[in-house]
Amino acid sequence: MSKDEVPGVGPYGGPAGGWGALQAVARALRQQMGVTREAKMLLKVNQPAGFDCPGCAWPDPRSTSSFEFCENGAKAVSWEATTKRTTPEFFAHHSVGELWKWTDFDLENEGRLTHPMRYDRDSDRYIPVSWEEAFSRIGANLRALPDPNMAEFYTSGRASNEAAFLFQLFARRFGTNNFPDCSNMCHEATSVGLPEAIGVGKGTVTLADFEHCDAIFCIGHNPGTNHPRMLATLREASLRGTKIVVLNPLHERGLVRFTSPQDPVEMMTGRSTPIASDYLQVKIGGDVAVLKGMMKTVLALDRESLATGGQGVLDRAFIAEHTSGLDDVVADVDATSWDDVEGTSGIARAEIERIGRLYAESKAVIVCYGMGITQHRRGTANVQQIVNLLLMRGNMGRDGAGICPLRGHSNVQGDRTVGITEIPSPELLDAIERVFGFPPPREHGHSAVAAIEAMRDGRAKALICLGGNLPVAMSDPEASFEAVRGLDLAVHIATKLNRSHLLVGKETFILPCLGRTELDMQESGAQSVTVEDSMSMVHASRGSLTPASELLKSEPAIIAGMAKAALDDTRLDWDGWIADYDRIRTLIEAVFPSFERFNERVREPGGFRLYIPASERRWATPGGRARFIAHQGVLADPRVERSDALILATIRSHDQYNTTIYSYNDRYRGITGRRDVLFVNEVDLAARGLKHGDLVDVETIEDVEGLCGKRRVERLTAVAYDIAPGSLAAYYPEANCLVSLSDVDPRSGTPSYKSIPVLLSLSRSEGAAVDDAHMWQRGDVPIDRTGAATAADAGKPAIDRTTPP
Incomplete structure (x- = not known):
C-alpha cells in the first residue's frame, strides 16, 4: 500500500504558518463565532489593554503589533468565545450515560456552560441548581470529611494568579496541602531539577536575550503546534544569522521553516525562512546521551587548547566564582563511552562532536526545552544535564545566554508562584500565618499521581477542580476514571463540558465560570486578573x-463562595476581596515580597518581571553557588535493552490543546480526520516485516521491578514517518493507557508519557479496522490493559462509532 492509499494520511510539504495558518484561523472563527464578535475580540488578544491568550505561555513582545496571536491561539480563543451554548435544556435531553458515548470533541463543541448544574443520580442527568444551594451542599460535604487531607484541590494552568492565590488560601485554611496540578504532569522535573542546580525553578532568560545570543538549542519541543508565537522569535534569530540547533525525534515542520503571516513579502511570494541550521533526530530517551557527548567534546577541546598553550574552552573564572561540583561531572562524563552515547542517542559521534564544537565556539547560548525533556523516567536528570552543559561555558546569568523551559498553559508558572504547590516552603507557610492569622498545615500534600492513588484507595473522597480535565490528562485511565467515580464529592469549575464531568460520584457539580475574553464586573467595577509567562513577566488581562450567560461567576468569586460555605473564619474577608481584585493583589504582595508594588507595576504596559536571582548570577542554593550535578549512565530505562524494544512518546496534534481536540486533523504531519495512527520509522517497520498502512498493536514491556505490567493498544494504523529509528509516537491522551500510575520520574513524580518501552507487531485482532480504531481514537470508554471496556461500563448501550468531524 502506498502512502497515498492510506485514508487520511498524506504528505505535507509546505512551511509552518503561511496561508494554511490563516485559513485555519478563519475556519475556526467561522465555525465558532460571528464576524463582529471575532473582529472585536482578536484585536485585544495579548494587547496591553486586552486579555492574555489562553493558548500558551510564550511572552508578549514589548512593542506589540495589532495582531499578537497565532493560529492555535486564535483556535483557543474562538473555542472559549464561541456563540454556542450548553444549557439546562441540553442536559435535560441527554443523560450522562448517553453523553459518555460522545467524542471529546463533541462534548466541548456544544459550547459554553451557562448554568450551575448538579448531577441527579435517579435520572442520570445534570439538573440546574442555584449558586446558593451549590455552595451550601459543597460546603456541607467538605465539612463532613473526617480528615481535611481527604480533599484534593486541583488547579489548571489557565487559572489566574488571583484565582490560584485564593484557591490555595481556601485549601490551606481548610487544612490540607493537597494541590495536584497540571505542573505535576508536565514541568515538575523543571521545578525539582532547577532549584537544586541554580536555586530557582524557572527559566533565566528574557525575550530580549534572544536578540543577543549567537546560538539557540531547541531540545524536545515543537513550537509550530505548542507555542507558535515562538516561531516569530526563532525566525528573527535565523535572519540575524543565529545558529539554531534542534534535537528532536520527529522532523517537525515548525522547526524546519516558517512563513510569517505578518510578513507581506513572504506571504505574497510563497517564501519561507529556514529555522533549524542543524537538525539532529535523537532517539527518544537519548537526550542525556547527546548532552554528555557534547560535554565530552567541550572537555576534549578544552584539554587540547590547554595542551597547546591556550586558555582552554571552559569558563574557568565563572566556574571558580559561581559554581561547585564540576569535578564529579567531569569524572562521570569521562567515564561515559562514546559507544554508549551513540547507541542510546542514535546519533553518530561525528555529528555530536560537530554541534559540541558549535556550542563551544558560541559566545552566548540559550537552551530551550519542553516536555520532550521532562516527561521521562529521568526527566529531572535531563534538566540538570542541560544546566551542566550551560555552566561549563558560563552561559547563565548574562545577556543572550541561559536556560528556557517552555511552559504550556498560559499561567501554569504563575499558579506555582502564588502558592499552588503540594510541597510548600517554610517561608510560604510562615508568611500565610503572619498575614492571615491561622497556622497552615505543614505536612506535604498530594501531587497529581498521589491524588489519583489516594482517590483510588479511598483515602481521598472529595475533588475540587479549578478548571482542567484531570482524569483524562492523567496516565492510566482505567485507574484514574474509576478513582474519580468513587468520590463522595466532585466539583468542576469550567467554561465547557468535558469527559471528567461525566465521571460522577455521589455528589457532582459543574460550576460555570467566566473566560479570559469576558468582562468581569464586580462591586468596584470591571476587574482585571494577572498571569505570568514562561519568562517570569507578570501582566494584566482584562476581558471585554x-x-x-448572566449566571456566570468569575473563578475568584466561585472560590470565595465555596470557602465561605466550608469554613468558619471571620478573619478572611472573602466578599471584600471579590469586590475589588486589587485587594487580592495586595494580599499576594504581603505574602510574596517579589510582588512588591504589585498593583502599581502591573498597570504599566507589558507588566513587570519577577526577580530571578539566577538571571543575575545569584544562586539561592544552600551553598550559594550554582551546582554541577552528576547523573551516572545514559540509559533512561533498562527495559529498552531488549533488542526488539522501541520507545513510544505521546504527542499532541496540531489541532489540539492538551486534552481539547479542535478537530481530527494534524496538518503539519499530514493526518486528516483521524487520530488512530502510530508514527514509525520505515526501518523499524521493515525490520518487523511491516509496512506503511498496516494495522499494528503496541504492547508495553513489563517493568523489571514489577511496577508496570503489560498494557496493550490494538489496531493502530502504522504511518511511515520521519522519526528517529527506534522511536514511535502516538496521540495524547488516547495513548495514556500505556502508562501506569507508577511509571514516573522518581525525583519529580512526572508520568513517563514520552518514554514508554513497547513492542510492535502486526495486529492480531479481528474485525472492521475503522470501527476499532475509532473506539481507541475517540476515548469512548476507559481502557484497561487489554484495550477492553472496564467492568463499570458493562451492560451500557453499544458505542455509536460514527465518523468524527
Whole structure:
C-alpha cells in the first residue's frame, strides 16, 4: 500500500504558518463565532489593554503589533468565545450515560456552560441548581470529611494568579496541602531539577536575550503546534544569522521553516525562512546521551587548547566564582563511552562532536526545552544535564545566554508562584500565618499521581477542580476514571463540558465560570486578573466581551463562595476581596515580597518581571553557588535493552490543546480526520516485516521491578514517518493507557508519557479496522490493559462509532 492509499494520511510539504495558518484561523472563527464578535475580540488578544491568550505561555513582545496571536491561539480563543451554548435544556435531553458515548470533541463543541448544574443520580442527568444551594451542599460535604487531607484541590494552568492565590488560601485554611496540578504532569522535573542546580525553578532568560545570543538549542519541543508565537522569535534569530540547533525525534515542520503571516513579502511570494541550521533526530530517551557527548567534546577541546598553550574552552573564572561540583561531572562524563552515547542517542559521534564544537565556539547560548525533556523516567536528570552543559561555558546569568523551559498553559508558572504547590516552603507557610492569622498545615500534600492513588484507595473522597480535565490528562485511565467515580464529592469549575464531568460520584457539580475574553464586573467595577509567562513577566488581562450567560461567576468569586460555605473564619474577608481584585493583589504582595508594588507595576504596559536571582548570577542554593550535578549512565530505562524494544512518546496534534481536540486533523504531519495512527520509522517497520498502512498493536514491556505490567493498544494504523529509528509516537491522551500510575520520574513524580518501552507487531485482532480504531481514537470508554471496556461500563448501550468531524 502506498502512502497515498492510506485514508487520511498524506504528505505535507509546505512551511509552518503561511496561508494554511490563516485559513485555519478563519475556519475556526467561522465555525465558532460571528464576524463582529471575532473582529472585536482578536484585536485585544495579548494587547496591553486586552486579555492574555489562553493558548500558551510564550511572552508578549514589548512593542506589540495589532495582531499578537497565532493560529492555535486564535483556535483557543474562538473555542472559549464561541456563540454556542450548553444549557439546562441540553442536559435535560441527554443523560450522562448517553453523553459518555460522545467524542471529546463533541462534548466541548456544544459550547459554553451557562448554568450551575448538579448531577441527579435517579435520572442520570445534570439538573440546574442555584449558586446558593451549590455552595451550601459543597460546603456541607467538605465539612463532613473526617480528615481535611481527604480533599484534593486541583488547579489548571489557565487559572489566574488571583484565582490560584485564593484557591490555595481556601485549601490551606481548610487544612490540607493537597494541590495536584497540571505542573505535576508536565514541568515538575523543571521545578525539582532547577532549584537544586541554580536555586530557582524557572527559566533565566528574557525575550530580549534572544536578540543577543549567537546560538539557540531547541531540545524536545515543537513550537509550530505548542507555542507558535515562538516561531516569530526563532525566525528573527535565523535572519540575524543565529545558529539554531534542534534535537528532536520527529522532523517537525515548525522547526524546519516558517512563513510569517505578518510578513507581506513572504506571504505574497510563497517564501519561507529556514529555522533549524542543524537538525539532529535523537532517539527518544537519548537526550542525556547527546548532552554528555557534547560535554565530552567541550572537555576534549578544552584539554587540547590547554595542551597547546591556550586558555582552554571552559569558563574557568565563572566556574571558580559561581559554581561547585564540576569535578564529579567531569569524572562521570569521562567515564561515559562514546559507544554508549551513540547507541542510546542514535546519533553518530561525528555529528555530536560537530554541534559540541558549535556550542563551544558560541559566545552566548540559550537552551530551550519542553516536555520532550521532562516527561521521562529521568526527566529531572535531563534538566540538570542541560544546566551542566550551560555552566561549563558560563552561559547563565548574562545577556543572550541561559536556560528556557517552555511552559504550556498560559499561567501554569504563575499558579506555582502564588502558592499552588503540594510541597510548600517554610517561608510560604510562615508568611500565610503572619498575614492571615491561622497556622497552615505543614505536612506535604498530594501531587497529581498521589491524588489519583489516594482517590483510588479511598483515602481521598472529595475533588475540587479549578478548571482542567484531570482524569483524562492523567496516565492510566482505567485507574484514574474509576478513582474519580468513587468520590463522595466532585466539583468542576469550567467554561465547557468535558469527559471528567461525566465521571460522577455521589455528589457532582459543574460550576460555570467566566473566560479570559469576558468582562468581569464586580462591586468596584470591571476587574482585571494577572498571569505570568514562561519568562517570569507578570501582566494584566482584562476581558471585554459580554459573558456567555448572566449566571456566570468569575473563578475568584466561585472560590470565595465555596470557602465561605466550608469554613468558619471571620478573619478572611472573602466578599471584600471579590469586590475589588486589587485587594487580592495586595494580599499576594504581603505574602510574596517579589510582588512588591504589585498593583502599581502591573498597570504599566507589558507588566513587570519577577526577580530571578539566577538571571543575575545569584544562586539561592544552600551553598550559594550554582551546582554541577552528576547523573551516572545514559540509559533512561533498562527495559529498552531488549533488542526488539522501541520507545513510544505521546504527542499532541496540531489541532489540539492538551486534552481539547479542535478537530481530527494534524496538518503539519499530514493526518486528516483521524487520530488512530502510530508514527514509525520505515526501518523499524521493515525490520518487523511491516509496512506503511498496516494495522499494528503496541504492547508495553513489563517493568523489571514489577511496577508496570503489560498494557496493550490494538489496531493502530502504522504511518511511515520521519522519526528517529527506534522511536514511535502516538496521540495524547488516547495513548495514556500505556502508562501506569507508577511509571514516573522518581525525583519529580512526572508520568513517563514520552518514554514508554513497547513492542510492535502486526495486529492480531479481528474485525472492521475503522470501527476499532475509532473506539481507541475517540476515548469512548476507559481502557484497561487489554484495550477492553472496564467492568463499570458493562451492560451500557453499544458505542455509536460514527465518523468524527
